[in-house]
Amino acid sequence: DAKTTQPPSMDCAEGRAANLPCNHSTISGNEYVYWYRQIHSQGPQYIIHGLKNNETNEMASLIITEDRKSSTLILPHATLRDTAVYYCIVRAFNAGNMLTFGGGTRLMVKP
Amino acid sequence: SQTIHQWPATLVQPVGSPLSLECTVEGTSNPNLYWYRQAAGRGLQLLFYSVGIGQISSEVPQNLSASRPQDRQFILSSKKLLLSDSGFYLCAWSRDNTGELFFGEGSRLTVL
Numbered sequence: 001d002a003k004t005t006q007p008p009s010m011d012c013a014e015g016r017a018a019n020l021p022c023n024h025s026t027i028s029g030n031e032y033v034y035w036y037r038q039i040h041s042q043g044p045q046y047i048i049h050g051l052k053n054n055e056t057n058e059m060a061s062l063i064i065t066e067d068r069k070s071s072t073l074i075l076p077h078a079t080l081r082d083t084a085v086y087y088c089i090v091r092a093f094n095a096g097n098m099l100t101f102g103g104g105t106r107l108m109v110k111p
Numbered sequence: 112s113q114t115i116h117q118w119p120a121t122l123v124q125p126v127g128s129p130l131s132l133e134c135t136v137e138g139t140s141n142p143n144l145y146w147y148r149q150a151a152g153r154g155l156q157l158l159f160y161s162v163g164i165g166q167i168s169s170e171v172p173q174n175l176s177a178s179r180p181q182d183r184q185f186i187l188s189s190k191k192l193l194l195s196d197s198g199f200y201l202c203a204w205s206r207d208n209t210g211e212l213f214f215g216e217g218s219r220l221t222v223l
Contacts, residue, residue, distance in 0.1 A: 043214025101155035
C-alpha cells in the first residue's frame with residue numbers, strides 16, 4: 001500500500017469547516033483513499049473512501065486532486081464531538097482488509 | 112444489524128501471567144476478523160487476521176497468538192505477558208475486502 005503523510009495536529013473552531021489534508025504521492029492507479037477517525041479510547045470509525053471522483057456522505061466530503069497525489073477530508077460544520085485522530089489510508093480495492101494505520105492527524109475542535 | 116463485542120474492557124495483569132481477550136460478532140456470517148494493538152500515543156498495528164475458522168495469519172512476530180474456534184469468535188492469547196504487551200487491543204470485522212472495517216470497543220491491557 002502507498003504511504004500517506006498527514007499533519008500531526010490541527011485546530012478548528014466549532015461550526016466551521018475542518019479541512020484535513022493527506023499526501024499520497026506514490027498512490028497507484030488501483031488504490032483507493034480511505035478515511036477513518038478514532039475518538040479517544042474508542043475503536044476507529046470508517047468515514048468515507050474514494051478512487052478519483054469526489055465523494056460525499058452524511059459524515060464528510062472527500063476531495064481528491066486530479067493527479068490523485070493528495071486528498072482533503074472536509075467536515076463541513078465541525079462540532080466538539082468531531083475531536084479525534086483522523087487516519088488517511090490508501091489501499092487497493094479488494095486487496096484484503098489489512099489496513100495500515102499511520103500516525104494520523106489529531107483534530108481539536110474548539111468552542 | 113451487525114454488532115461486535117470484545118471483553119474484558121480493562122485488564123491489569125502481572126508480567127508472566129497468561130492473557131485471553133475475546134471478541135464476538137453477531138448479525139453476520141463468515142466475517143473477516145482482525146486484532147489490532149495500539150500502544151500509547153501511537154497508531155494501530157495489525158497483529159492477526161482471519162478469513163475463516165482455524166485460518167489465522169500473523170503480521171508481526173510476538174509472544175501473542177490468535178485462534179478462531181467458531182465462525183464469529185476471535186480470541187487473542189498469550190502464555191506469558193511481557194511489559195511491552197501493554198496497550199489498547201482492538202478487534203474488528205469486515206464483510207468483504209472493500210476496506211470498510213468495523214471495530215469493537217477495545218480492551219485496555221496494562222502489564223505490571
